[in-house]
Amino acid sequence: MTTLKERYKRISLSRLCLLFGMTRQAYYQHYWNFEERQFEDSLVVNEVQCIRKSHPRMGGRKLYELLEPFILEHQIKMGRDALFELLAANHLLVKRRKRRVYTTQSFHWLRKYPNLIKDLTPERSNQLWVSDITYWKIVTGYVYISLITDAYSHKILGYQVAETLEAIESIQALEMALATLDQPIDELIHHSDRGIQYCSQGYVKLLQDRGIQISMTENGDPLENAIAGAAPLSE
Template sequence: MLDLVAKVREDHPRMGGKKLYYLLQEQFMTQGIKLGRDALFDLLAANNLLIRRRKRKAITTFSRHKFRKYTNLIKNLTPLRPNQVWVADITYWFTEAGCLYISLLTDAYSHRIMGFAVAETLATVHCRCALEMALRQISKRAGRHLIHHSDRGIQYCSQEYLAPLAAWHVQVSMTENSDPLENPVAERINGILKQEYLSHQPVRSLDEAQQHLERAVFLYNYKRPHLSCNYQSPDEAHRSWGPLERRRKNYYKPPGGDEPKVSNFRTTTETVNADPDYH
C-alpha cells in the first residue's frame, strides 16, 4: 500500500490524501485492496505521510500608483467555458538562489495554467512573457470573448502589459481591494504549485528554477486530478463545456469576521476540513 503511495509521490511529492485516494482506486481494485478514504488518511497519518501546508509570505503587489485601475467585471460570475475568464497573479518562491517571482495566467473555468514565467524581479516584462505565452494559444477572435482579471498591481495596470490585451480585444477586469475572494482561483493555483511541486525543490539558479517550474506546470496541467474540475486534469477540463461539478470548497475567514466567506466560483455546501493545515 505504501509503495503505491510512494510511486504517485515520485511525480507529485506533496499531493494530498483526497487526490491520492482518487488516483489509487483503480490499483486498489486490481489488487483486491479494500480501503476507504478515511482509512487511507489514517494510514498516511500513522506513517507521517500527511502533507502539512507551508505558510510564508512576501509582498508582490504595489497598487498605489498613477495608472488606471479597472472595474471588477467578474463579480458573481461563474465561467461556463474555457477562455471566458483568465486570472493573473504573481507569487513568490523562496529558493537557495534567493526569492524568485512566478507570474501565472490561469483559465478560471478549467484551472489550466495558460502562461507562466519565473524571474528574479517583479519587472512587468516577466508578467508580459506569461501573458504572451497564453495569448499564443488563442485567436484574436476568441480574445473578444475573454476577460482578463488581476489585482491592481502596477505591472497589470501598465501600458506595457495592457498593450497585448488591447491587440487581442480582451476585456480588462481588476479586483477592488486586497480580498483574496476577488481572485480565488489565482490564489489557489499559486498555493498548489508551491506547496505540492516547488517548495521542496533544491534551486541554485534561475535556470534550475525555470526547469522545475516547467515540469510542475506540466504535471499540474496534464496529470493532477483537480477537485474543482470533478477530478479531471485541468487540460481535460479545458476541453469541456458547461458546468463542472466541484468537489472542494475554498473558505476564507475575513479579518475580524466570525463566519467564513465563500469564493465566487462553483459554490457547493461542503463542510470545512477539520484540520486545514493537513491534506
Template sequence: MSVGRLCQLFGVSRQAFHQREHYTQHAHSQSMLVLDLVVALRKEIPGLGTRKLYWLLQEPFAQSGIRMGRDKLHSLLQAHGLTLRHKRSAPKTTNSAHGLQKYPNLLADQLISAPQQVWVCDITYLCIGLGFGYLSLITDAYSKLIVGYCLHPLLTSEGCLRALEMALHQERPQATTLIHHSDRGSQYCSFLYIRKLKEAGIAISMSQYGDPYENAIAERVNGILKTDFRLNQVFTSFEEAARAVERSIRNYNHLRPHMSCDYLTPAVAHGSEQPLKKRWKPKRYNASKEPTESH
C-alpha cells in the first residue's frame, strides 16, 4: 500500500508523515550520539551516575544541538541497560561495643623483622546469593603468608577459632615469641578465642582508636583477595564461595609476587633465611596518638 493511501486512511497529510519520519530518525540519531558520549565518559569514570553524567554532557549537548532533560537521559540509559545498580549495603564485621576485655596495641613503634613474629587478623565478607559469608584470615605480617583462614556462614567467633586452629596446626609457633594482632571485635575478644591464644603462649595485641593503619596489613590482604582474585563477585552458593576462597588463597600464597616481600611470593618469603628488601620505608604507628574529636 502506498504512503499516500496510508495517509488518507489515517487522516494525515503526506507532509506530516514525512516530517514525523524525519523527526523519528533525527531523535534516534541523537539518542545514539548521547549513548556514545555516555559510554566514553563511563570508560574513564565507570561509576558516574545520571546526575553527574547530565552535568558533564551539557557542553557536548550544546555543541551538537541536543535538547534532552535529565529525566529523558535517565530513561534512555535505563532502556539500554546503562543505569548503575546500587551496591548492596556491606555488613559490619567489627563490633567493638561490648563489655569483653580489650587489650593494648603491642605493635606501636615495633619493627617486624622475621616470620612468626606477628600475626595480623581480620574478617571480611563475601556476597553469596542474597546473603553473605564471613572470611576470617590470619596473615604473617612479615612474609604476608596467609597461615589460617575459614569461610563461615555466621559472623561469630567460630570462624575465627577455626582459622586460628589452622594457623597453630600449620605453623606450630614457638611460645612467647609471637604477637597476635587484631581489631577489638567481639569475635577476637571472646572467652574461647582468648583462651586459645593464652594456651598457645601467644601475646595479644589489639588496635585502639579505629585507625585503619593499625591493622593495615590485614586490610590490604583482604583487598588483594577481593580485587586480584575476584572474591568480590556474587557467588551462587556457599560451596562455590568456599572453593573460590581455597583456590584464591593457595594462588595468593604460592603464585602472586608481593612487592613488600621484594617481589617474592609469600610462601617463598616465609621460608627465606635472607632478610627481605623493602621497597619503601615502613611507617610506624605513633603510640601516643589519641582519638580526634570533631567539633
C-alpha cells in the first residue's frame, strides 16, 4: 500500500501546478523570487555583522542610515521596518539599556548624622518622619518628588514636585510638613538617607530650629529607608 508521500512523488510538476491553479512559469518565478530575497537578506545580514564589529551598540535607525548606500548599490528593496524584522529574526537587535535614575548623592563633605531609629517601632503620629525622593517618568524625561511621610500613620505630610534634585525642593517639602504642626513636638525624629539634600545647611537648620532630631541611614542605601522607599512611582 503506497503512502500519500510516495503518491505525491509520482506526480509531475505540471500536475502539481494544475492542482494548485498556477502555471509552471509562476511557480519558477515564485521560487526565483524567494531565492533572490534570501540572497539579499544574507547580504544585508553580513553587512550588519561587519558594522557591529566596530559599533556593537548601534541602534536600528542608525544602522539603516549607514546601510542605505549599500542597499541602493545592490538594488535591494528593503525599508526600515523590513530591516528591523530581519535584524530581529537574526538576533541582531540591540537591547535597550534601562536607564537607572539616582536620587541619592551621598558622596559629599557635608556632615552625616547617625541612625537613631534602629529597632524603633513608632507608637504615635509625629514620633518619626521619614524623608525620601522618588521620581516619575514623563514624556520629556523625569520629575522628582520629595516626600515627608509620618511613619506611624503613613500619611504624607509634605511633598514637592520638581524637575531638579536641588536641595531647595526638599526644603519646600519639609516646610509643608512643618506647617502641619500646631505646636512644638517633643522627641520627633526626622529620618532620611545621606543624600546631599538632607545634609544641606538649609535643611538641617530647619530641623534644628524646630528641635527635631536628625537620623540618617548608615551607608546611604535607600533600601534602609523602608517606609518612604526610593522606587519610582510609575513607569
